[in-house]
Amino acid sequence: MNIDDLSWQAANYGGLSPRKVTLLLEHGHLNLVIQAAEERGEWFCAEHAVQELCRSGEFGQALEVMEPFVATGWRTALWAKAEILLRAGRMDEALDLVRPDEEGRASQIVCRNVAELLAKAGCVDEAIGLLVPHIGESWIRTVLVQITEGKDRDERVLELIAPHAEAARRSRDEGRWDYSRSDAQELQAQVLERADRADEAIRILGEVIAGRRFLSENTLTAYAELLARHGRLDELRELATGQDAHTLLHIYAGALRDHGQDREAETVMREAVAADDWVGYRSWLSSVLLQDGRLDDAITVAEPGFSGYDCSNLLAPLVYPLLDRPAELLHLLDHPLTVPHHGHEDFQHWWRAFALAGLGRAEEAIAVVEAHPDPWTDPRVIRAGLLSAAGRLSDAAVELQGIGTIKAREELFEVLVRQGQATEAITAHPTVAEQRAAKAHTETIPLREDGYSAEPPF
Template sequence: MDATDLDYRARTRSGCIPPELVSRLLEHGHIDVVELHAGRGEWFCALAWARLLGEQDRQADALEVLAPYLATGWWTAVVAVAELLEGWGRVDEAIEITRVRMEAGHPMALESYTRLLARHGRADEAFTLLLPHIGELSLGTLVDVAAAAGRDEEAAALVSARTEHRCSDFPWCCRGLDRDTAIGVLAKIRERQGRIDEAIALLRTSTMLLNNREQLAALLARHGRLDELRATAATDDSRYAVQQLARLLEERSDVEGAIAAYRQADGLVAHDPNSAFEVAQFLARHGRGNEAIDVMRLQADIRNGDDWILHALSELYLGQGRPEDGLAHLDALAAARGGEEYWDLYWIRLPLIAARDGVDEAIAQARCHPESATWYAALHLAELLVGAGRTEEAVAVLRPHAPANRHDLAGYLIDLGRIEEAVAVLHQDRPRPPQPSATAWSDEPPF
C-alpha cells in the first residue's frame, strides 16, 4: 500500500468502494464482502470492518486489519486507529501513536495530540505544548484546550493581542488570525466564562465579518436575549439574526411570531433566495404549504433560470399534491424562454409528470429531449425508475454510461445483490494520483 495512493482515492472517491456503498453492503448483510475487501486495500471497507470487530470485542483483530494502512504513515489511518483505541479505553496507546507522528513533524499531529491529552486529564501539559506555536495553528484548538486546563485568562490574553492587529496583506500578514477572527475567539472565551455582556459587546465591534454576525445572533438566541435579537434582526442585512430569531420563537412554540419575524424581513426575503427558501421550508413544516409555494414562486419569477429554485418550488408543489400546477408554472417559464430548456432545467419536471401521469409517461417525454442520451440525464431517469421499484431497468439505463455514473450504478447493483458486478464497476476507474512535476508550474489540472 502507498499513502499517497490511499489518500488520493479516499479524497476523490475514485477506484474504491466509497463509505456510503460500504454502508449499503452492510445494510444488505454482505459483511463477508466488506471483510474480503478490507484486506485488499479498500480503506473504507477496512475501517468499517475494524469498527465491527471492535464492537464484537475483537480489538486485536481490528487492529490487525488496519495495521497495513497504519504502516504507510497515512495520517487518516493514524487518526482512525487513535479514535478506535480511545473509544476502547486504551488511551495511552492512542496518545502514543499520535505523539510519534507529532515528533516526526506531521503538520496536523500537534493539534490532534494536544486535544487527546486535554480529553484525558492532561490539559495543562497540552496547553503548555501549544504555547510556542501560536500563529501556526488554529486558535480554536488553543481555546478548547485552555477550557479543559482552566487557563482561560492566559488564552484570552494571547488572543487579545491579536485584536490589535491591522491587516496589511490578509491572510499572509497574519496567517489568517486577523483582528475580527481574534474578536470572535475572544468572545467565545468570555461567553464560556459567563461574561455574556462582554462577549456581546466584543462581537458588536466586529460586524464586518459575517462569521461574527452569525456568532452574535447565535449567542443572543442561546441566552434568550429576545429583545436584543429582535433589534439586531431589524438592522442586520444578513439573514443570520432573522434566522436565529425565528428559530428561537419556534422553539418557544410561537409559530406566528416566527412567521412575523420573517415577514418583517420581506426586503431580505425578496432579494435573498436563500432566505426565501428558509421561509418556505418553515411554512411547509407548519402546514402552510401553499404560502410556501407563493414565496418560492416569486423567487422563480425573479430568477427563472436558477435550477435549484425551480427544484425547490417543484418539490413544494409535489408535497402539496399539486403536480399539475407545478408543470403549468414550468411550462410558462419555458415559454418565456422560447420553449427550449437545457436538461439542467428540464429534468425538474419529470417527478411532476410521474406524479400526474405515471413514470412511463415521464420517461417517454424525457426520451424526446435532445440530451436524454447523456450520462447526467441517465441519472435522473434511473432515479425515476428506482422510485417506482424498477431497479433492473435503472441499471440498464446507467450501464452504458459507466464509469461516469459508477457510484449510482454500483449502489443499484448492490440493491439487486449483484455484488461482484458492483465492485467491478467501481474499479473501472482506478486512477493514480498526479505525480509531482519537475517544473515550477503545470497546465495540467490537479484532479
C-alpha cells in the same frame, strides 16, 4: 495498495465511497466490507469496518483490518490505528505511536492530530501545550476550544484566547482589519458560555458589537445566536431590526419560533419583505412555510426569486427538500407560478422525471428524459436510475449491465445491493485503478466552447 492510491481514494471518494459502504453495512454485510478492504485495498471499507468493530469491542480484529494500510506508511492509517488502540484502552501504545519529535512539533497539522488524541486519552494539559506555539492560527484556536470542552480547562483556554480577542478589538479601534484574529471574540464568548458565564459572554460581545469593534460577520451572528439561546428576545429584536437586519433578522424570527411564536415570526418576516423586498427574507420565509407543510404559500413567497441568478434563485431550495416527496415535488413543478429561469430549465426536466419515477410512473419519467436529454450525462444511465427509483430493480440492473461503463458499474452497485446481491455488487464495481484511469482520460478530453466534451457521449 500504496500511499498514492490511498491518498487518491481519500481525496476523490474513490473506490467504494462512504455512502456505498454505509449501504452495505445497513444491509448487514460487515464481513463483505472487511473482505473488500483486505482484497481490494478499499480505504473507506477499512475505515468503516474498524468503526463497526470497535463499536462492538472487537479491537483485535479492527487492528488486523487496519494493519495492511498502516504498513504502506500512510499517516492517515497510522492515526486510525492509534485511535483503535486508544479505544481499546491501550493509551500508552496509542500515544507512543504518534507522539511527535521536534520536527513534528513544528507542524501545525501534526500537533492538531496529536492534541486531539491526547485530549481523548485524558492528557489535556499536554494537548494544550502542543497547540500553544501555534495559537496565533485561527484554526488552531478553534481546535483548542473543541478538544477542551468538558475537560475543566476553560480558565486556561480563556487565558490563551483573551490576548487575541483584545487584539481584534484594538485593530478595529485603529482602523485596521486583522483577519488573523477575526474568530477570537466569538471563541472567547463560546468558552464563557460553556463555563456558565453566559451573562459575561453577552456583556463582552454586546460591547464589541455596539462599538462595531469586530472583524467578521460571524462575530455578529454569534452574538445574535447567543442572545437567542438565552431567551434575550428584546435585545435580539433591537439588534436584528437595525442596520444588520439582512444578517440577523432570520435569527430573531427563528428564536420566536423556538419560543412557540410561529405566527409572530411569520409576521416579522412578511413585514420585512413588504418594507425591503430582499431575497434573503423570501428565502427564509419560503423555507419555513415549506417545513410547516404550506407548499402553496411557500411557492407564492418564493416565486419572485425563481428568476434570480445562482444563490439568489429560490426554486432549488424548494425542490431539494421534496426529492423524497414526489407528489409534492410534482405539484411544485406543475404550479402555474413555477417558471424556472437562469440555469434551471434543464434541471426542471430531471426533477420532473425523478418525481414521476418516485410515483412509480417509470415510462412517463423516461419519456421526459428522452424528450429533453441532459447534455452532460449518459441518457442510458439516467434511464436505469429512473427504473430503479420506480422500484424496477431488475430492469435497472439489466440496463446498467448492458452499458458496462465505469459510471454504469458504479450505479449498478447500489441496485444489486438493494436486490440482495451484495457480493455481485462489489465484484461489478470498478476498482480504484479503473476509476483513476477513467478520471485521467476524462481530464484529457478536449472541451467545446460551452465547456462540454467535444467527444461522445458529450
